Amino acid sequence: MRNVLISLALVGVAASAQAKELMANDRYMCDWGAGTAARAQELKLSGVSLYAARQKIQATRFSKGWMRMMALGITEQTYDSPSRFKPAAVRQSFYEECVRYKLAHR
Numbered sequence: 001m002r003n004v005l006i007s008l009a010l011v012g013v014a015a016s017a018q019a020k021e022l023m024a025n026d027r028y029m030c031d032w033g034a035g036t037a038a039r040a041q042e043l044k045l046s047g048v049s050l051y052a053a054r055q056k057i058q059a060t061r062f063s064k065g066w067m068r069m070m071a072l073g074i075t076e077q078t079y080d081s082p083s084r085f086k087p088a089a090v091r092q093s094f095y096e097e098c099v100r101y102k103l104a105h106r
Contacts, residue, residue, distance in 0.1 A: 022102055030098035036071050038091035040078035045087070050079045 022030070043053045057071045074094075083090070 022099060026099075026102045030095050030102065032067070033070065033074060033098055034091045034095035036074045037078055037094040038087040040075040041083070041085065041090040042087040043075075044079055045084070050076070053079070 040053060043056075053075050054072060057068065057075060060068075060071070062068050062071070078090070085093075
């Protein structure tokens with residue numbers, strides 16, 4: 001049990017160290033995308049249709065031009081997934097995978 005806790009602590013430290021290596025723009029994009037995925041999962045689990053979720057995105061004002069299409073894509077993928085994970089778990093997973101992707105493509 002103690003080894004598991006130590007391993008989890010090391011993973012957390014490694015993840016935060018990786019996030020610090022990213023540029024601020026990349027961290028922002030990963031965080032924003034993770035929040036979008038979590039919101040889409042929340043809507044999906046509450047029974048909101050994909051059509052209604054897409055309408056909510058279309059009605060939203062975004063601060064950057066790329067955000068609307070990205071939000072629609074993330075929402076579409078979230079609804080296509082059979083996952084029933086909690087939104088917080090989806091957020092964490094999305095963020096970690098995004099950071100891993102950004103670091104691999106540097």
